[in-house]
Amino acid sequence: MNVVAERAPRVERGAAPGFRRFRVTGRKQESESIVSFELVPADGVALPSFLAGQYVTLRLPLSPAETLLRTYSLSGDPADATRWRISVKRESARDGAPAGRGSAYLHEHVCVGDELELAGPSGAFVCGDDTARPVVLMSGGVGLTPLVSMLHRLRAMDGARRVHFIHACENGAVHAFRHEVEQVAAAHPDVLAHFCYRQPSEQDRIARHFHSEGLLSRETLQSLLPLDDYEVYLCGPPAFMQANWGLLRNLGVARERIHYEFFGPAAVLEQDADVASARVPPARIESAAMHTTTVRFSPQGEPVAWDPACGSLLEFAEQNGYEPAFSCRIGICNTCVMRLVDGDVEYTETPLETPPEGTVLLCCAKPSGNVTLALSDDADMFDHPRTS
Numbered sequence: 001m002n003v004v005a006e007r008a009p010r011v012e013r014g015a016a017p018g019f020r021r022f023r024v025t026g027r028k029q030e031s032e033s034i035v036s037f038e039l040v041p042a043d044g045v046a047l048p049s050f051l052a053g054q055y056v057t058l059r060l061p062l063s064p065a066e067t068l069l070r071t072y073s074l075s076g077d078p079a080d081a082t083r084w085r086i087s088v089k090r091e092s093a094r095d096g097a098p099a100g101r102g103s104a105y106l107h108e109h110v111c112v113g114d115e116l117e118l119a120g121p122s123g124a125f126v127c128g129d130d131t132a133r134p135v136v137l138m139s140g141g142v143g144l145t146p147l148v149s150m151l152h153r154l155r156a157m158d159g160a161r162r163v164h165f166i167h168a169c170e171n172g173a174v175h176a177f178r179h180e181v182e183q184v185a186a187a188h189p190d191v192l193a194h195f196c197y198r199q200p201s202e203q204d205r206i207a208r209h210f211h212s213e214g215l216l217s218r219e220t221l222q223s224l225l226p227l228d229d230y231e232v233y234l235c236g237p238p239a240f241m242q243a244n245w246g247l248l249r250n251l252g253v254a255r256e257r258i259h260y261e262f263f264g265p266a267a268v269l270e271q272d273a274d275v276a277s278a279r280v281p282p283a284r285i286e287s288a289a290m291h292t293t294t295v296r297f298s299p300q301g302e303p304v305a306w307d308p309a310c311g312s313l314l315e316f317a318e319q320n321g322y323e324p325a326f327s328c329r330i331g332i333c334n335t336c337v338m339r340l341v342d343g344d345v346e347y348t349e350t351p352l353e354t355p356p357e358g359t360v361l362l363c364c365a366k367p368s369g370n371v372t373l374a375l376s377d378d379a380d381m382f383d384h385p386r387t388s
């Protein structure tokens with residue numbers, strides 16, 4: 001179903017700093033709710049390379065007065081140096097909530113020949129080449145986009161690693177990339193695809209579009225994954241992530257072997273009791289050595305030992321159960337700005353615009369010594385609705 005509605009005003013020529021203009025050269029309906037856009041640089045200059053799993057940030061001109069920043073994983077083959085592909089799920093209005101604004105804009109207004117502003121690629125949810133371990137690519141709904149890119153990357157390694165592509169969705173109508181994944185699996189005996197439909201339609205049953213029904217279960221995973229030391233990449237909506245993280249951990253997959261990306265804050269995994277108990281609790285200042293760098297979200301939070309494995313203060317806040325607002329995660333949009341009460345930070349990526357004196361962009365900063373960040377007087381910066 002292609003929805004082409006009244007066109008929004010076109011962006012003026014010239015991209016915002018940090019962004020590049022791309023032309024849409026292809027648009028494809030991948031399922032009832034997901035549309036892919038193929039993108040090439042408008043200036044004809046070569047595309048930068050990207051790692052399978054990375055994302056780009058789009059600057060969408062909703063009106064002459066308003067732009068919106070939204071992040072989309074690159075879903076295409078990283079070896080294709082001629083174009084990028086993003087695949088966007090339309091977030092429809094439901095249960096009284098309005099439709100998603102960015103996805104509606106892309107679905108309704110962006111056609112072949114239009115131009116979009118993009119920044120990136122960015123992101124550390126990437127499929128490493130430094131091991132020969134078999135790989136499990138496990139997705140729910142639109143969470144499959146970065147994993148399809150990883151599938152292409154792994155396929156190019158030609159059997160060097162066994163790949164299990166496990167995808168769960170509602171039914172065949174909303175199942176994107178079925179043919180693309182099946183084609184890869186058919187051509188590569190070391191790629192095994194499994195599709196689990198929660199509520200298959202009669203047509204799905206007749207056409208045998210799926211392999212299991214209901215929710216992914218422990219038994220299904222056990223039957224699909226012979227005992228081995230897997231590297232797992234997990235991406236999907238919060239309930240999917242929570243359930244499958246738990247299943248994988250219960251099946252004995254080590255925490256450090258499960259790589260995941262949320263299309264929103266990651267705090268939800270911490271709410272899983274089993275998982276939470278399996279994690280090392282954040283070290284409080286009383287028990288941590290005094291020279292440990294600590295981060296405190298004032299006024300309620302106690303100082304917590306900084307985890308050097310965190311890429312940013314934003315990740316650290318999410319890891320500790322906070323839900324700061326964010327959008328681009330690469331220092332462009334300033335959504336995650338927060339008041340710095342005490343201490344200092346260093347930037348891992350230079351923010352596009354220097355944040356105001358006494359504030360910090362959480363997404364691209366790390367503490368350089370103990371820091372206190374103001375949670376309470378900017379309470380509305382936390383607790384934003386999750387994107388999915």
Ligand SMILES: Cc1cc2nc3c(=O)[nH]c(=O)nc-3n(C[C@H](O)[C@H](O)[C@H](O)COP(=O)(O)OP(=O)(O)OC[C@H]3O[C@@H](n4cnc5c(N)ncnc54)[C@H](O)[C@@H]3O)c2cc1C
Pocket residue numbers: 055070071072073074087088089090091092093094097098099100101102103104142145146261262263264385386387388
């Ligand atoms: C790293 C990363 C990669 C991503 N990759 C992809 C991808 O490949 N494909 C993809 O489709 N998405 C992806 N996303 C998600 C994407 O960035 C957007 O969050 C998504 O498209 C929704 O944006 P939106 O503007 O359409 O919805 P928004 O307008 O931001 O709304 C989000 C949700 O909140 C609901 N909502 C809005 N207002 C209210 C309200 N007042 N009360 C209650 N609910 C409300 C909406 O119905 C919607 O479901 C990714 C996100 C991240 C962080």
